[in-house]
Amino acid sequence: MPNQHDSFDSFGFKPQILKGANEAGFVTPSPIQAEAIPYILEGRDLIGQAQTGTGKTAAFGLPTMSRIKGGDSVELLVITPTRELATQVSDELFKLGRFAGLRTVTVYGGQSSYRQVDLINRGAQVVVATPGRLLDLLGSNRLKSFAPSIVILDEADEMLDMGFLDDIKEIFKFLPVERQTLMFSATMPQPIKDLASKILRDPVNVKVTPPDENANKDIAQQYYVIEEHERDDAILRLFDSEEPSRSIIFTRTKKEADRLSTMLIAKGYGAKGLHGDMEQKSREEVIKSFKNSQLDILVATDVAARGLDVKEVSHVFNYHIPFDPESYVHRIGRTGRAGKKGIAITLVTPLEYKELQRIKKFAGADIKMQQVPTLGDVKKAHSSKLINSILGARLSDEARRLLTILEEQIDAQQLALKALSLLIEKQNISGPDSIGVNPQRLEKLLTDHRRDRPLKRGGGKGGGHSRFRKPFGDRASGKPRSKRY
Ligand code: ADP
Numbered sequence: 205m206p207n208q209h210d211s212f213d214s215f216g217f218k219p220q221i222l223k224g225a226n227e228a229g230f231v232t233p234s235p236i237q238a239e240a241i242p243y244i245l246e247g248r249d250l251i252g253q254a255q256t257g258t259g260k261t262a263a264f265g266l267p268t269m270s271r272i273k274g275g276d277s278v279e280l281l282v283i284t285p286t287r288e289l290a291t292q293v294s295d296e297l298f299k300l301g302r303f304a305g306l307r308t309v310t311v312y313g314g315q316s317s318y319r320q321v322d323l324i325n326r327g328a329q330v331v332v333a334t335p336g337r338l339l340d341l342l343g344s345n346r347l348k349s350f351a352p353s354i355v356i357l358d359e360a361d362e363m364l365d366m367g368f369l370d371d372i373k374e375i376f377k378f379l380p381v382e383r384q385t386l387m388f389s390a391t392m393p394q395p396i397k398d399l400a401s402k403i404l405r406d407p408v409n410v411k412v413t414p415p416d417e418n419a420n421k422d423i424a425q426q427y428y429v430i431e432e433h434e435r436d437d438a439i440l441r442l443f444d445s446e447e448p449s450r451s452i453i454f455t456r457t458k459k460e461a462d463r464l465s466t467m468l469i470a471k472g473y474g475a476k477g478l479h480g481d482m483e484q485k486s487r488e489e490v491i492k493s494f495k496n497s498q499l500d501i502l503v504a505t506d507v508a509a510r511g512l513d514v515k516e517v518s519h520v521f522n523y524h525i526p527f528d529p530e531s532y533v534h535r536i537g538r539t540g541r542a543g544k545k546g547i548a549i550t551l552v553t554p555l556e557y558k559e560l561q562r563i564k565k566f567a568g569a570d571i572k573m574q575q576v577p578t579l580g581d582v583k584k585a586h587s588s589k590l591i592n593s594i595l596g597a598r599l600s601d602e603a604r605r606l607l608t609i610l611e612e613q614i615d616a617q618q619l620a621l622k623a624l625s626l627l628i629e630k631q632n633i634s635g636p637d638s639i640g641v642n643p644q645r646l647e648k649l650l651t652d653h654r655r656d657r658p659l660k661r662g663g664g665k666g667g668g669h670s671r672f673r674k675p676f677g678d679r680a681s682g683k684p685r686s687k688r689y
Pocket residue numbers: 229230231232233234237254255256257258259260261262296562688
């Protein structure tokens with residue numbers, strides 16, 4: 205069933221919460237978000253199952269923070285198995301909830317409980333806690349009127365592995381009976397099912413299938429990390445090395461489609477652009493010549509290529525990374541059809557790398573990093589092909605006739621060399637020797653980038669609630685925070 209939530213606007217969040225999602229750079233809800241959020245907003249209990257990195261924190265964070273009143277006591281409790289996860293979830297909730305003026309306190313062992321208690325009692329609405337410390341605080345009766353109306357167990361299977369199940373059961377004795385309870389877990393072993401049946405009331409089950417179960421096995425997906433100015437060189441080099449029989453290059457804009465097709469034609473390729481500014485008639489002509497193989501390369505925008513059904517497209521190229529996972533899936537689906545193998549190639553700059561990781565997760569795509577072949581590599585590959593085709597060539601009568609003419613003017617060795625040179629020249633392989641960013645350099649760029657800009661969008665960090673946040677989290681101690689990607 206296709207879900208109708210393809211943007212965050214449609215859920216009906218409080219404006220301040222929607223703003224949090226927008227400012228975090230979220231555009232398309234992940235599958236678990238699209239499915240779980242409407243139920244959570246309705247107030248239903250829920251069991252959510254999805255792989256790591258699929259956006260579960262926002263899946264529970266956005267709707268619950270949108271539901272709570274924002275009064276002077278704890279309304280939302282999230283229990284996570286480890287201190288690292290607590291910090292991570294807390295950071296994410298802070299990021300998403302900061303425009304709603306929500307105060308978040310992180311509670312875990314190994315730190316003075318005095319401050320944690322103080323901050324909670326001073327009116328935080330959101331508490332993210334590890335089981336041990338939380339149980340201490342609840343057992344010693346130090347939290348004033350602690351009655352969260354929404355309780356979330358994050359990474360429940362991990363809690364089981366770490367032996368926290370009894371603590372969890374104990375914690376629930378201190379919680380209000382009237383509450384909304386959500387449980388997230390990558391897997392659902394029996395003890396977790398049992399726990400669920402005790403703490404949840406008529407829960408909805410939302411399960412998102414692991415990535416590789418829905419991927420098209422006939423499409424080999426690759427990406428190449430390049431610098432911005434190397435896109436054209438990379439495309440040309442990949443054409444030389446891959447020698448696609450029929451391909452579509454996707455661009456983000458009409459202008460880019462025009463420019464790129466002009467460039468390819470200038471280099472001797474049979475390419476044409478296809479985009480929405482073209483007249484219906486010329487669009488149809490382009491599609492027709494692509495279908496009947498008069499044209500090898502179609503340079504298209506997403507919109508123009510919608511509904512385009514062409515068989516035997518050997519390669520799909522993403523000149524830029526697409527804006528969202530859906531369009532990635534849509535684009536690459538143009539190849540690997542009807543049991544034929546296809547190759548999907550995406551060019552990304554180090555800046556776009558994060559986007560790629562997001563698409564990988566949300567589209568469940570197995571996209572493998574590759575290096576653009578060097579000029580030498582491609583020449584070598586073409587040479588061995590040339591050798592094979594010369595050895596396998598059939599002799600024609602015309603060739604015999606020409607040879608008798610040439611023999612009078614040039615010796616056999618000279619003749620062979622000249623003929624070979626002509627053939628090599630015809631291959632016309634050029635461009636810079638090496639193209640792209642190698643893994644070591646990429647790693648360095650990414651680390652530098654992370655260090656310089658810990659948050660995606662500038663400004664705004666800290667905000668009005670930093671006094672509730674600063675004493676906690678690794679930020680204060682200057683240690684690097686754990687990163688998902
Ligand atoms: P999980 O709990 O499923 O392992 P997280 O909630 O930690 O995953 O999310 C992983 C990353 O994805 C986080 O950096 C988060 O900010 C980001 N993220 C979550 N939802 C979205 C979205 N809809 N669009 C873009 N990024 C998202």
